[in-house]
Amino acid sequence: MSIAPDSAVRAFIADHRAAFLDDLADWLRIPSVSADPARAGDVRRSAAWLAGKLGETGFPVAEVWETAGAPAVFAEWPSDDPDAPTVLVYGHHDVQPAAREDGWHTEPFEPVVRDGRLYARGAADDKGQVFFHTLGLRAHLAATGRAAPAVHLKLLIEGEEESGSPHFADLVRDRADRLACDAVIVSDTGMWSADTPTVCTGMRGLVECQIDLYGPAQDIHSGSFGGAVPNPATEAARLAAALHDEDRRVAIPGFYDGVIELTAQERELFAELPFDEAAWLRTAHSHAVLGEAGHTTLERIWARPTAEVNGMGGGYQGPGGKTVVPSSALLKLSFRLVAGMDPDAVQDAVRAWVAERLPEGIRHEITFTGATRPCLTPLDHPALRSVVRAMGRAFEQKIRFTREGGSGPAADLQDILGAPVLFLGISVPSDGWHAPNEKVELDLLMKGVETTAYLWGDLAESWRDR
Structure with a gap:
């Protein structure tokens, strides 16, 4: 059995939510600031903590990989189906600098839950979004009765993303045989809003x-x-x-x-989003929009x-x-x-x-x-369709599409491993990445857990049908 029943997944998540959040809080207390040489020991402690927790989750392989800078974490759990696709999950365990005097209402490395939100540096970027994979995987196994995932599952969680990933490409090249996969899932991104769940399809x-x-x-x-x-x-x-x-x-x-120019379908999908240009301008601290003629604001920042x-x-x-x-x-x-x-x-x-x-x-x-390098996943790619279906089951509504205007190390994985990159994130703009009082919405975090619980079975089934 690969497809997990919704009711069984949700019951498992509810039963294990409190323990999951306690573990996440323990990880968030480690100030793994890669940009601060004085915190190098904490970054190393963060990697060791994650490797140990992945071992407790059930991964038979969970290793700390050294680089010329901060360490990364690699984990692997083969499926019992030899024909299953191999999926690599990417994220990072390092965080931005943070101090109470920067404007935090509480200590940034002492997690606080208030009004359904978990406040701490790294809550959304990116420890929370890495860690939801652990409970999602356990829910997938429990709800399907499997002893191993429906896909060959690998994780690569780097320790220098917030410092520009200076050694990441070399790490991927050196370990390409261990990282070989059919698809990459990047959980270091977000959604349009809590009311409009979306999947990102590319980064510049x-x-x-x-x-x-x-x-x-x-x-x-x-x-x-x-x-x-x-x-x-x-x-x-x-x-x-x-x-x-x-x-x-x-x-x-x-x-x-x-x-690669935008297709008519892609432009229509962008236009479906509830974009408030006046609100966007306030966020941009600007007084007017200006850019390439013939394109909307979203097209300019995502696809031009x-x-x-x-x-x-x-x-x-x-x-x-x-x-x-x-x-x-x-x-x-x-x-x-x-x-x-x-x-x-x-x-x-x-x-x-x-x-x-x-x-x-x-x-x-x-x-x-x-x-x-830029990366882009075609809208008709079967792995992307699996991500959309899994999110749709978790959120119980239509999933729309966005892109990211910024850049990241995902393209290194695409280019070196030759695998398509998919984005799965549940963070929303108000989470305040890199800002004081960073937080994650707990209900959305659980939706991320639920999405991954559905995703591995869907990927296994859809890949078989290719």
């Missing part, structure tokens, strides 16, 4: 760069030399101004090569590539005036990429564009960092 990629421009060997008098020699600050401004055309499209030749000026500098910045032609200037740019775009090709296009536009007498250097 990222390329960042700094362009350093050099002109005169030193700052020189603008009265004696201005207007007759190239000015690096002026050239930085000219580059920034040339970044977009009159329709707010990125004007770098070749930038859009390979872009972008270029942003992140910062500019050069010349005199102090009080009053100082009439110089500065010797140097800099420009910081970031590019969000969508499915079909290659970060290496984008970097090459940016290099060529900068070199083409700069005049003689301006020397430049470009430093690229943070290259991340």
Whole structure:
């Protein structure tokens, strides 16, 4: 038996909810802040705690994997069906820094339950969303009477996501044989709202760069030399101004090569969401929307590539005036990429564009960092349909679709392992990721538990029908 009866799943979850939350609270008390070297021991303690708890859950393999930075946790539980698909769950056990003086109402690493919400750093991002898989798996086994999952189940929970995952790609490459799978489930994401449950189908990629421009060997008098020699600050401004055309499209030749355009169905699905642009603007602390012509706000932030000026500098910045032609200037740019775009090709296009536009007498250097590939799951992929059905059973309503405008390490799993990436998260925008008073809605957390209890059986059955 693979498909778990709803009533049996819900009864098991209700019976074990209190113990599950006690365990989660114990984990949340470990301040596993990967960005703080002083907390390295706590990050290691967090990994050991999770590996031990996964062993208690029943995983016959639960290991702490070392990296050049913080440790990750790997667990594996083979199915008793040799033909079952292999699924890898991704999440992270490190958290953002937090201190009471940042504006927390309570101690950030002392979990508090109030009004149906669990407050603590990591409650939603990402310990709560990692940990719901443990109770969901137990409910799946209890409700189906199985001794092992309906799928070959693996977990990879990294310890450096909040520090940019600097060693994650190398870890995945080095351990690709152990991580081999048919599909990846990422539980480090959220939903549109508690009333509108959604599944994310993709994340954008990222390329960042700094362009350093050099002109005169030193700052020189603008009265004696201005207007007759190239000015690096002026050239930085000219580059920034040339970044977009009159329709707010990125004007770098070749930038859009390979872009997978939105289908009519995808645009219709985005339009179904109850988007309040005025409320979104308040969240953005902005006074107007502006972007690529011909696209809605949601399309712009989820499914269109972008270029942003992140910062500019050069010349005199102090009080009053100082009439110089500065010797140097800099420009910081970031590019969000969508499915079909290659970060290496984008970097090459940016290099060529900068070199083409700069005049003689301006020397430049470009430093690229943070290259991340985009990922996208087709709407008709059978694994995605399983996630949607499982969520629909748990929430008892229609599941809609979103994408994420940001970037993350999911693309490394997709590219290195050659497996589709699916997103399963129950967090909502009010959970306050990275902010004071981070929380998770307990009823939604239990919906995550319930979804995973249904998911493994559905995946096993639908994969067999492929």
